[in-house]
Amino acid sequence: MSTLKAGVIGYPIHHSKSPIIHGHWIEEYDLTGTYETIEIAPENLKEDIQKLVDQGFHGFNATIPHKENIMALCDEVDETAKAIGAVNTILIKDRKLFGSNTDVFGFIQNIKQEVPHFDFKNKRAVVLGAGGAARAIVYAFKQEDVSEIIITNRTREKAESLIELAPDQVRIIDWELREYALKGSDLLVNTTSLGMEGQLALELDLTQLPTHALVNDIVYTPLMTDLLSDAKAQGNDIVTGIGMLLHQARPAFEKWTGILPDVDDALIKKVLS
Ligand SMILES: NC(=O)c1ccc[n+]([C@@H]2O[C@H](COP(=O)([O-])OP(=O)(O)OC[C@H]3O[C@@H](n4cnc5c(N)ncnc54)[C@H](OP(=O)(O)O)[C@@H]3O)[C@@H](O)[C@H]2O)c1
Structure with missing residues (x-):
């Protein structure tokens, strides 16, 4: 060229x-x-x-x-x-x-490179947040045949605006009830800005999350967010956000x-x- x-x-x-x-x-x-x-x-x-x-x-x-x-x-x-x-x-x-x-590609390829054995098909995913990044991630899940996508967001109407991306897969759970969404899930992704340097902490007790579940935080400053540290301590596979x-x-x-x-x-x- x-x-x-x-x-x-x-x-x-x-x-x-x-x-x-x-x-x-x-x-x-x-x-x-x-x-x-x-x-x-x-x-x-x-x-x-x-x-x-x-x-x-x-x-x-x-x-x-x-x-x-x-x-x-x-x-x-x-x-x-x-x-x-x-x-x-x-x-x-x-x-x-x-x-x-290219955000959809970036999100999927990051997980595929970091955890090659992870298969999205027929999995249940929990998405924290419903901003611009969440739109790309919900669309990515639809493309990868994720069977259930649970979205929880502080502003419920914004979560509802993502239903159109995958109407048969998306379910909304109120932000206050987010910990209930974790039970039986295979994948958890934080797409909020919570936990990022200079932002508020993400408050989330992971006790209900199965240990086989993969946890990805797309926040990458810091690279090892509290969410990822907690998940790792519990024995979950984790993927940081820099790869996306x-x-x-x-x-x-x-x-x-x-x-x-x-x-x-x-x-x-x-x-x-
Ligand atoms: N790794 C990557 O390549 C990559 C790519 C894109 C974005 N990101 C990161 O992902 C994060 C989100 O980006 P975005 O573009 O989607 O931003 P955005 O459109 O502004 O969305 C922000 C999200 O965070 C939620 N949020 C913000 N403050 C909150 C609080 N105090 N309590 C509860 N929820 C709160 C918002 O909820 P409401 O709807 O209620 O406001 C919304 O869901 C940023 O940290 C960004 O740096 C990383």
């Missing part, structure tokens, strides 16, 4: 770890090019994206607050992004914008370069340092 020209748009954007991830792969696969952070205010979205097209960008990632609004500016949007209602990856080809969402961030970047890199890169220890180390 010619020299890669890519980046991530957001507002603000200085916190993004994406340049570390894509920079690592550019180096590892002996490519030339750049992946930069590009700050775009919401009111300038259309004009500033046009500038990226004019400058010959191969594509870019979109993060907060552009993931939803950018959909209307795309010439085509893939099925996953349409279902979730958010685009995080754009390929520019013949001056056209092709939008997709890394794996979701892989299909984007592939769209722009034709190479589906790996997530290896060197990359994990770089991103966490």
Whole structure:
């Protein structure tokens, strides 16, 4: 390929770890090019994206607050992004914008890489939270034939808005009753911001959770959240959240370069340092 020209748009954007991830792969696969952070205010979205097209960008990632609004500016949007209602990856080809969402891939691949024997089919999953990340995860569960998806969220109406993603599988349980949802479950995922550095703690007694259940926290600062420590102490398999961030970047890199890169220890180390 010619020299890669890519980046991530957001507002603000200085916190993004994406340049570390894509920079690592550019180096590892002996490519030339750049992946930069590009700050775009919401009111300038259309004009500033046009500038990226004019400058010959191969594509870019979109993060907060552009993931939803950018959909209307795309010439085509893939099925996953349409279902979730958010685009995080754009390929520019013949001056056209092709939008997709790679969070579903990232979430699933992280668990598959970390716990290869785990089979999603016919399992019962509990999802804590009902924000943007939960939408991608509920859709991922539907794709992987999870048979029951129990969603519990502080704001019940937001949990109810996720039913449309998997009407036959989703059941809602009130946030105050979340511990009852754990009984008989095979998989527990925290998609709330609780437990993240600077946020409130996630209060959850895991006694009811079977020890065979897999526990994943998509919060990755800190990497070992209290939820994961408690689950590990109880004998459950655990998966941290950093892998979702890394794996979701892989299909984007592939769209722009034709190479589906790996997530290896060197990359994990770089991103966490
Ligand atoms: N590992 C990864 O690659 C990855 C990817 C995406 C996101 N994340 C992380 O996942 C978390 C959620 O992201 P998001 O984009 O889904 O955010 P979001 O759309 O803002 O959703 C936040 C969720 O947290 C809940 N919440 C916030 N404060 C709460 C509180 N005090 N008590 C109970 N629930 C509370 C919200 O409940 P309400 O609906 O009641 O407000 C909502 O369900 C963030 O920490 C983010 O960094 C990680």
